[in-house]
Amino acid sequence: MADLVRRPGGTAQATSTSGLGVTVGGVPEAAAGRKFRPDIEGLRAVAVLLVVLYHAGVPGLTGGFVGVDVFFVISGFLITTHLVSELERTGRLSLAAFYGRRVRRLLPLSLLVLLVTVVVSWLLLPPVETRATFADARWTALFAMNVRLALQGVDYQANAEPSVLQHYWSLGVEEQFYALWPVVLLLVWWLGARVTRSVARGTARPRLVAAVATGVLSLLSFLCSAWLLDVAQPYAYFLLPARAWELGAGAVVAFAGPALVRRVRAVRDLPVVGLVLSGAAAVGLACVVASAVLYDDGTRFPGPTALLPVLGTALVILAGSPGATPVERHLLGRPAAQRIGRVSYGWYLWHWPALLLVPAVLDLEPSLVVGLVVAAATLALAQATLVLVEDPSRRSPRLRGRVRPLAAAAVASVLLLAVTGLASATSTTTRGDGPAAAAPVLAGDGSVATLNAGLVARAVPANLAPGLDGASEDKPSASPVDGVSCHVGFEETAPRPTPGAACAFGDVTASRTLVLVGDSHAYQWLPALDEVGRSQGYRVLSFTKSGCPVYDLDVVQSSLGRDYHECYAWRDAVVAEVGVLRPDLVVTSGIVSSDATGDEDAAVAAWDRGVRSTVEDLRSSGSAVLVLGDTPYPGDDVPRCVARHLDDASACAVEEARALNHPRRREAVERAAADLGAAYADSTSWLCSEGSCPVVLGDTLVYRDHSHLSATAARRLADAFVPYLPRT
Known part of the structure; x- marks a missing residue:
């Protein structure tokens, strides 16, 4: 769910470390960290596997929903690393270019899945079910499905049936974060430069101020999450103010990573350093897996309980900054994990509506077997749309520039709203064709x-x-x-x-x-x-x-x-x-x-x-x-x-x-x-x-x-x- 671009030949490269020759405290950034992080790609595989298998009903993964928290941390890390790289290289941010990259990366496939879900529901399900889907689609097209679910979650009279578009809540959180975070970071960076008047130290101090500000904002968000958990849990679960700290944890790691790399380089000959980093990565991954196994739908979440998967993910990313750990070489970096990580975004988008629509359309009882078959089918679908939709949209010259992607996103959203409005307006009434019946006798002898x-x-x-x-x-x-x-x-x-x-x-x-x-x-x-x-x-x-x-x-x-x-x-x-x-x-x-x-x-x-x-x-x-x-x-x-x-x-x-x-x-x-x-x-x-x-x-x-x-x-x-x- 976080940003990737593809090298020629299909190798993934994090855009957050794509700049060359940028200096951090006098150390070239290309030397301070790694350009491509197989461990992060593998973490994506872990995250999407937890979510998909949890939704499919696999026993033992009662807390598989924490995979979304793993995605949040990864997104915060990559986006912040990319933004800081641009700030240190140019002293400014091109917001239009940033939002354009977000559009090319996220919107083509998310809008395609949204459109397919709406059309399939419209054609194959009774109107009594599709009207709610059309309303959900409109919220989703406006990047606010998380807000809709938060409002419904505190409405005791709301329909208890899950929406086929429910999983778009996490994209709503991320997209809202992407809209705000570059502006916040730019302001904090400018403040850091103003506070630090020394030219010699001007490149280092804004980073320090930004890192401290990120930590403070993340702490405030965490406190908000803990407070909302005691006030209205759906607000804590779905809304950005209560979730921003998880993306902020990744952002803090983005600031801390280069400093760790420099210090590791200074003591690289000490065997204990490698052991500590290896142990940290193993502990971090164990925390993620443990939360997926130990938590369940009754766990008070997020709040403090989300610390386990969030800090575990942050620990894996931080430990892997200087170089590959055994966790990466033997687990996260394996070819299977890399392949699943590459299609994680598409798999996440396709699996949930399929898990709900396939049993409904085919009149099947939901079961583990049905869930696993659908999960496997949507994995293949995700691979196909990676090749046919995701990669071409990122490389398309028609979506390059600062204005075109944003204009395309606006047009696509408007068209989708029009389609859902038309579908809603033309839906027929669901009614039986049996003979008219009399009012029943529900009391007395009859x-x-x-x-x-x-x-x-x-x-x-x-x-x-x-x-x-x-x-x-x-x-x-x-x-x-x-x-x-x-x-x-x-x-x-x-x-x-x-x-x-x-x-x-x-x-x-x-x-x-x-x-x-x-x-x-x-x-x-x-x-x-x-x-x-x-x-x-x-x-x-x-x-x-x-x-x-x-x-x-x-x-x-x-x-x-x-x-x-x-x-x-x-x-x-x-x-x-x-x-x-x-x-x-x-x-x-x-x-x-x-x-x-x-x-x-x-x-x-x-x-x-x-x-x-x-x-x-x-x-x-x-x-x-x-x-x-x-x-x-x-x-x-x-x-x-x-x-x-x-x-x-x-x-x-x-x-x-x-x-x-x-x-x-x-x-x-x-x-x-x-x-x-x-x-x-x-x-x-x-x-x-x-x-x-x-x-x-x-x-x-x-x-x-x-x-x-x-x-x-x-x-x-x-x-x-x-x-x-x-x-x-």
Whole structure:
């Protein structure tokens, strides 16, 4: 992912050391370091292998995502070395020439992969899937996919399915760094020259000032990363301010390398020097591999945990500055590693969309075998595009000069935006061609027959509600007051989204009150309770918050990547407000989620204690309490599955044993509610039958995503709540 140019004959040469006759403290730079670094090419191979094999599902590489961090360090090293070389040679930087080289190196292949991905998705996948791809493509064309993913990552309601363009986030980080770093370095260099008035030392002091400034900026970025990890982990993972320190680590090595070379030359006859450098390279590579093996998706990352792969990579690069180490000669410099390193950029770009599109198009279950076959195929594709696209674009005389590459990049981006806009505008509606179906009976005597019919349903009805294209937006309505959603976000701690706002539904003039409290798996029931309130004479008040069950549990919020302290404050405020309101009935539910420890016995005990504590608090106000058992958890995006199986909706039905995640925790919720005299409703009996949970019932799509009921389905379950209303 970092910059390379090719010597005639195909040998790779880092542009960062292409200058000859440049002096660093009186030592020719060509002598101070090596022009071509096989160890860096080999590090690229290690990085891309970690990422690709991790995505393919190879066992043991649970932390293969650290390959991206290796790429970042390499990029920071090469780009900074190149820029410093030009500054020392000419005393200035040609920003247009620099950006032009970036364009020739990175954009032709990245735009080609982007275009191919969009076209293949457009032609072969249902519109319900491609609309998100078109939106992602527009962000990617603007070099901001990392920003989009950061914003989506802190949106609990965002679609959980990965984007086929998700891997472009790292290119977004690098491209944003490339846009800013030359300007920052030029300013720092100018400041160093101004501070140092001595002509004799003028070539050395700007480098020293720039090195110190780079270290300080990298430290600030690292602190930002650590802080964001405790505030909003997606921001720490995807945004440049929290990732710049990794590229900065490579930049620091670029400044330190020549000094190390000079000192090694002075003691070159001492055997211990070679041993130290060899050991440093081995330790550095071991750090990278160890992080790939020891880390997993539950690791708090980046922040301090990213130090292991980042410093390991920096150590390998620094140790190899004076000359080849045994790690280079026996591992990184081997022909196979060099060949993979040469195609690493293309392989990185091609592998991810192929891993998602091939199983979707061929209707295959993702597996290790499928992943490895796709990985091998995209490696061959990367080799082909190296020869046909990457090398020609770097050598093309039409892309030479300062203006042409930038103009070509602008035109290509505009054309891509036009293509995605056209594709989005001309996408057809995804709908079934089965006969129109009647609204299902989901409560009372006819419910079992409806469920059983759903298990054998075939063609998706033409009048499916909600429609597949808009299913993800079939959420509970916003509050009628000020149009504000009554479901509060992650950072809010007040019960209401707006002070004084009455999140009132049902019969808002009724004297009887029903209160709904909990997380999004409680909020999904608001349409049903709204109907109950209208028909049975209840004012319905909604107090719900993303990812925050009202049960007295410790919560580590996966979207934020930290302890969810806002949940605890909100929970206390809601329980206090319920005590003041003294409603006739409190309805609560919560997603039965995983925990970080993996100790199921401890988790079950915690759920038992938490539910008991909360139910006691809610009942202390004199209110009746209805605890809703959590709904089935399909796990896969239901509208996408149905869109792929329009001729057989039953193919998307979920086995009840799999849908009822964490059954012991569910049993603990029911047991605690019963022991404390609260009513308990098993929502599974409303949605599953014969050991299976259908996703299409009559004309109704049951789920709007991977776990939440559609508002339409919830509304049609309103009658199921009537037996649990207090008797007057």
